[in-house]
Amino acid sequence: MKEAKGTVIKYGDNVDTDVIIPARYLNSSDPKELATHCMEDLDNEFLNKIKPGDIMVAGKNFGCGSSREHAPISIKACGISCVIAETFARIFYRNSINIGLPIVECPEAAKAIANGDEVEVNFDTGIITDITTGATFKGQPFPEFMQRIIDSEGLVNYINNKN
Amino acid sequence: MGMTMSQKILAAHAGLDSVVAGQLIEADLDLVLGNDITSPVAIHEMDKMKVDGVFNKDKIALVPDHFVPNKDIKSAEHCKCVREFARKNEITNYFEVGKMGIEHALLPENGLTIAGDVIIGADSHTCTYGAVGAFSTGVGSTDMAAGMATGKAWFKVPSAIKFVLKNKPAKWVSGKDIILHIIGMIGVDGALYKSMEFTGDGIQYLTMDDRFTIANMAIEAGGKNGIFPVDDLCLEYIKEHSDRTPKVFEADEDAEYDEVIEIDLSALKPTVAFPHLPENTKTVDEIGEEIKIDQVVIGSCTNGRMDDLRIAAKLLEGKTVADGIRLIVIPGTQKIYLQAMEEGLIRTFIEAGGVVSTPTCGPCLGGYMGVLAEKERCVSTTNRNFIGRMGHITSEIYLASPAVAAASAIKGYIASPEVIG
Numbered sequence: 055m056k057e058a059k060g061t062v063i064k065y066g067d068n069v070d071t072d073v074i075i076p077a078r079y080l081n082s083s084d085p086k087e088l089a090t091h092c093m094e095d096l097d098n099e100f101l102n103k104i105k106p107g108d109i110m111v112a113g114k115n116f117g118c119g120s121s122r123e124h125a126p127i128s129i130k131a132c133g134i135s136c137v138i139a140e141t142f143a144r145i146f147y148r149n150s151i152n153i154g155l156p157i158v159e160c161p162e163a164a165k166a167i168a169n170g171d172e173v174e175v176n177f178d179t180g181i182i183t184d185i186t187t188g189a190t191f192k193g194q195p196f197p198e199f200m201q202r203i204i205d206s207e208g209l210v211n212y213i214n215n216k217n
Numbered sequence: 218m219g220m221t222m223s224q225k226i227l228a229a230h231a232g233l234d235s236v237v238a239g240q241l242i243e244a245d246l247d248l249v250l251g252n253d254i255t256s257p258v259a260i261h262e263m264d265k266m267k268v269d270g271v272f273n274k275d276k277i278a279l280v281p282d283h284f285v286p287n288k289d290i291k292s293a294e295h296c297k298c299v300r301e302f303a304r305k306n307e308i309t310n311y312f313e314v315g316k317m318g319i320e321h322a323l324l325p326e327n328g329l330t331i332a333g334d335v336i337i338g339a340d341s342h343t344c345t346y347g348a349v350g351a352f353s354t355g356v357g358s359t360d361m362a363a364g365m366a367t368g369k370a371w372f373k374v375p376s377a378i379k380f381v382l383k384n385k386p387a388k389w390v391s392g393k394d395i396i397l398h399i400i401g402m403i404g405v406d407g408a409l410y411k412s413m414e415f416t417g418d419g420i421q422y423l424t425m426d427d428r429f430t431i432a433n434m435a436i437e438a439g440g441k442n443g444i445f446p447v448d449d450l451c452l453e454y455i456k457e458h459s460d461r462t463p464k465v466f467e468a469d470e471d472a473e474y475d476e477v478i479e480i481d482l483s484a485l486k487p488t489v490a491f492p493h494l495p496e497n498t499k500t501v502d503e504i505g506e507e508i509k510i511d512q513v514v515i516g517s518c519t520n521g522r523m524d525d526l527r528i529a530a531k532l533l534e535g536k537t538v539a540d541g542i543r544l545i546v547i548p549g550t551q552k553i554y555l556q557a558m559e560e561g562l563i564r565t566f567i568e569a570g571g572v573v574s575t576p577t578c579g580p581c582l583g584g585y586m587g588v589l590a591e592k593e594r595c596v597s598t599t600n601r602n603f604i605g606r607m608g609h610i611t612s613e614i615y616l617a618s619p620a621v622a623a624a625s626a627i628k629g630y631i632a633s634p635e636v637i638g
Contacts, residue, residue, distance in 0.1 A: 068405055068494060072603045077582035081284060081291035083258045095605040115406035115439060119601055120582070121341040123258055123357035144410050144441055145341055149357035199241045199371065209359050210265045213367065 057176045058135035058156060060107040064169040067113035069096065071125040071146065074117065080124055088124050089131035106133030109175065111167050113139065117146025123153060130155040136175050138182060138193070140164040151200055152209040158182065163191035177204075219469025221377040222444055223412040226352040226466050230335045238376035238473075246276065247351075248329055249364035250338030252320055252578075253281035257298045258358035259339055263366055271306045272368035278310040278329055278338075279303050280320040283578045288585040318550025318576040321345035321433060321518035326550055328459025332447045333466055337361065337370050342518045342600065344435045347444035348428035349451055350465065354442045375441045377412035378403075379474040382419035384483035389634040391528065392427030393520060393598065393618035396434040397488040399480070401498030409439035411475065414468060416446060419482040425454045426524035433519045434600050437495040487633055489596075490616035493604045501621060501633040508615070512595040513538070513626040514607075515619050516547025516574070517581045520598035523553055525619040530562040532623040532637050533569040539629030544571035545580060545587045571626070583607045589614075596625040 073096040075088055082088060093100035110129065116139035117125060126149045129137065137150070140161040150157045158175060163182045167173055171186040180193040196204060206212035220228065220235060228236040230244040251259055256279055271277055279299050284292035303311035310329060317323065321342050324330050332350030336343060339361035346353035356370070364370050380399065400407070413435045415428075423431070428445050435443025445451065447465045455463045486500035515521075515529050526548060538544045546566045548554035554576065557563050563573050580587030581599040589595055589608030594615065597607065602614035617625070620634040627637055 070601075070603045072582070072601065072606050076605055077254075077283075077584055078588075080254045080582075080584075081289055081295065083261070083295070095610050115409065118405060118439065119341065119436075119603060121339055121343075121355045121357050122254065123339075123359060124254075126357075127258075141406060141409060143406070143439060145355050145357060145436075148360060152357060152359035152363075197241055197373075209363050210262050213363055214265075214267050 056178055057174060058107070058109060059174045060109045060135055062109050062111050062167055062169060062171045062173050063104055064167070065096065065112045068115045068118055069112050070119035071117055071122050072119055074125040075122065075128045080122060083124065085127050085131035088128035092128040092132045101132060104133065107135045108133065109173050110134050110137045111164055112137065113164060114141050116142050118143035121145045123149045126150045126153055126155045138163055138175070151203055154208040158193035160191050160193040163193065218473060219471035221412060221472045221474070222414055222446065222466050222468040223352050223377060223442055224374055226333060226335060227372060227374055236374045238374055240374045241371060242374060243369050243371050244335050246337055246364050246368050246370055247334035248276055248278060248336040249361060250278045250280065250320060250324065250336065250340065250343060251361050252283050252340050253285055253292065253296050253299055254283045255339035255358045255361060257295045259361040259365065260298060260302045262359050262362035266362065266366050268366040271365045274307050275309045276368065277308050277365055278324055279308055280312045280317055280323060282317055282319050282576065283582065284584050285317060285577060286314050286575065316551065319518045319521055319578055322521055322549030322553065325349060325429070326458060326552055328461065331455045331459050331461050331463045332451065333464025337364050341436045342433050344440065344442050345429055345433040345518060347432035347435065347442050348425060349455060350445060350447035350463065352442055352444065355436060375410060375412045376475045377414050378408055379477045380413060380415045381477060381479045382415055382417040383479060383481050384419055385422045386482040386485060389487050389620045390482070390485050391618045391620065392423060392430035394485055394488045395482065396431045397490050397495065397498050397616065398485050400434065400438045400495045401488065403438055405437060405494055405496045406439040408435065411440055413438065413440045413443040415443065420445060420448065422482070424524055425450060426522040429522060430519055437600055487618060487621050489621060489631060490602055492602050492613040492615070495602060495616060504631060507630040509594065509630050510542065510596050510625060511593040512543045512545065512587060512589065513622050514545045514580050514587055514595060514597040514599060515622050516549065517578065517599040519600045520619050521547055521549030521553065523556060525598065526553070526557045526562050529619040529623040530565040532620060532634055533627065534565050536569055536627050538570040538626045542626050542629055544569065544626045545574060546571050547574045548576060550576055580607060596622050596631055598622050
């Protein structure tokens, strides 16, 4: 995927993986089933508010807490095309790259973009455009090594291609 | 330029003379860990890889501990998946019910984590093993899969914050109070992407169990790892539990740190993290009101070790829990359970009106064995007080030491151990 374009759903700081996918649902590892409970403990209207392709924007330390990969899996499986945050917790950051959920760290964009804005993200250039306001932002580019994992659409393919 | 302790361990495992913060490296792994929640996803991912089995059957640990003994049919299926994978790949360190314990209490006890190791685990509290001088960090299931297949993982070399711990802590102040104080000071993202390196003369007063608790919660400050220098107490611990020879790494004198923070341990007081973030800390004497509670949990990978149970039992001895309080005590491993029985601690807990459970992570993450109802309050020695973590989204978790938890169980509200006669 070279770009994402969609409507923004915005959350605050320290969105933890327990609210992204509560542990009571971790007796499943099926992405489709996990998606039906995504963000449930933070916003139980989340699934009604979004449509495939929408973009999630959040504050600092997004994805903190538990290492459960079920968190980025559930976000990806419910159709979110990209997560933009001021900062990401490090395990969530790794997991997203490893499973191929596009994420962009950009404090300026995460602060300026409002809930409901139409936003476009170009993954090649790292440019984030808020179509609603006309503002553009430059996201943190990925180091080359991580970009190769992203280009392979995840770590499994990257390892398979390398072998 | 000098290296931090974490950087030196990483360099040695990447076959490099030196590394710098921000550098991307591939490091050899001494241990890859997973539990019953994260391993099934990893096993599924590994199936997609073009590899013949695991890299080394002795360097993988599979510990079903979260929803074990199986809490429902779906959990049972997950455990079965892990069990079958372990059998098929002849995994040496698979821990079945009866042998299992809470992973981060169990692995050091079995000598699988020693100084100088590089360890990844598909569990965020894998950072616990920094207490024995290992570089140890939590990852997700796909990293675990790649680790099991290749014996390697990629890392961005972290920068570090140095915490200089000074002086002797007061009577009721333990590792939990120290780490809660630190998280309260720097915040839940205060060490994001960084190593937390603990040094200073105060370390000599910390037991191994204190150090496990402190390293365990490095992730709650966003840290990549938390690590302690290897002193005589640590070497003695490793010798007692492992046949392997530890490799002792020390930070260079001229190592660079993003920050150096000094903490006078003698000035710390029993500390509680209020809902819904571990950084919302208050000392017990700052609380100033009777916060009534419904449940107390003493256990978890943070505080389910011998010291923790001894401290709690000391306060509960000859006392009973307040009317209506549910006290749940969970020894971290079978060995700890047995030791606690032999020392009479289990009798103390039961006579005080508590229940004692087989090792499980259950209540900490709202899985089972102590899930909270609407608006219930729990004082817990666990590590996270996020919204809904232990049950209903309106329930409240107050994180505290075993001493504060035991005192609170007796009083029925959040209490200081000092008020228990």
